[in-house]
Amino acid sequence: MAVDMALAKKGQKEPRLGIAEQLAVLIALATRFAVKLAEYDWPAEKTQELTAVKAKLESKMAEQAEAKDGKRSAGAAQAGALSKAKALKRNLDRAVRRVFRAEKNLPVNPEAFEVGRRVGDSVPVLLGWFVKVAPAVTALAPKLLKKMGGVEPVAALEAMRAELEKADVKQETSLSALPAETLEVYEAKGRALELIADLIDTAHSAFDDDAAVAAQFNKDIVVRARKARPAPAAAPAIPA
Numbered sequence: 001m002a003v004d005m006a007l008a009k010k011g012q013k014e015p016r017l018g019i020a021e022q023l024a025v026l027i028a029l030a031t032r033f034a035v036k037l038a039e040y041d042w043p044a045e046k047t048q049e050l051t052a053v054k055a056k057l058e059s060k061m062a063e064q065a066e067a068k069d070g071k072r073s074a075g076a077a078q079a080g081a082l083s084k085a086k087a088l089k090r091n092l093d094r095a096v097r098r099v100f101r102a103e104k105n106l107p108v109n110p111e112a113f114e115v116g117r118r119v120g121d122s123v124p125v126l127l128g129w130f131v132k133v134a135p136a137v138t139a140l141a142p143k144l145l146k147k148m149g150g151v152e153p154v155a156a157l158e159a160m161r162a163e164l165e166k167a168d169v170k171q172e173t174s175l176s177a178l179p180a181e182t183l184e185v186y187e188a189k190g191r192a193l194e195l196i197a198d199l200i201d202t203a204h205s206a207f208d209d210d211a212a213v214a215a216q217f218n219k220d221i222v223v224r225a226r227k228a229r230p231a232p233a234a235a236p237a238i239p240a
Contacts, residue, residue: 003183004190011189016057016066018225019192023054026199029216033203040206042199050195056188065181081160081167085126088151088160092137095147099140112136123164130161196222 030037030047038044056062096113100106113136115129137144137153144153178186196219203217 003180003187005183007190007194008183008186009190010193011186011191014189014193015222015225015228016062016185016189018222018228019189019196020054020057021225022196022219022221023050023057023192025221026196026217027051027054029203030199033206033213036206037199037202040202042202042206046195046199050192050199053188053192053195057185057192061181062185062188065179065185081164082123082126085130085160085164088156089126089129091148091151092133092144092153092157095144095153096140098147099143103143107139108136127161127164130157130164133157193222 027047027050030042030050034044034047093113096110100110113133115125134154134157137157141152141154145151148156200217200219204214207214207217
C-alpha cells in the first residue's frame with residue numbers, strides 16, 4: 001500500500017517514542033471511558049487503531065528505520081530556516097506594535113499583519129503570512145527600520161521567505177527519496193498525531209461539563225518529548 005506522503009511529512013520530525021508513550025496513556029483513557037466516547041462517535045475500532053499504530057512505532061523495524069534515517073541534514077536545514085523566520089516575525093511583530101502605538105492615520109491597519117491561525121512550526125502558514133504582510137511592510141518600511149534595530153524590513157522579509165521556501169523544497173525532495181521503511185514510520189507518526197488530536201477533541205466534547213476528566217486527554221507527553229530533542233544549529237541573530 002502506498003505511503004500517505006502528507007502524513008509522512010506531518011510525522012517526519014516528531015518524537016517516535018514520545019508519541020508511543022502518549023498513545024499508551026490515551027489508549028488507557030479511551031478504554032476506561034469507552035461508553036461515553038462512543039456517544040460522541042469514537043468507536044472501539046478507533047482505540048484499536050491507536051493500539052496498532054503504537055505497536056508499529058515501538059517495533060524493531062521502526063527503531064531500525066529511525067537509526068538509518070538519512071534526511072536529518074535536510075530536516076535540520078528547514079528547522080534552522082524556520083527558527084530564523086520565526087525570529088524575524090517576532091522582531092517585526094514587536095516593531096509593528098510600537099508603530100501603531102506611536103502613530104495614528106497610518107496607510108495600513110493592524111489587521112494587515114494578522115496571521116489568521118496559529119503559526120506553530122507550520123512552514124506553509126508562515127510562508128503565507130510573509131506573502132500577506134509584504135505590502136503592509138513596504139508601506140511602513142521607513143517607520144519599521146529603526147525599531148527593528150536597522151534591519152531593512154522589506155529585504156529581510158523577502159530574503160527569509162526565499163530561504164524558507166528553498167529549505168522546504170529540499171526537505172520535500174529528501175523525503176520522497178527515503179527508504180519505504182522510513183516513510184512508513186513517518187506515516188505512522190503522522191497518523192498517530194491525527195488520531196491523538198481527534199481523540200482529544202472527542203473527549204473534550206464528551207466531557208465538556210467535567211473539566212477534570214477532559215484535562216486528562218492531552219498531548220503533554222508529545223510536547224515534552226519535542227522540547228527534549230536536540231535543538232537545530234543556532235541561526236544568526238536578528239537584532240531585537
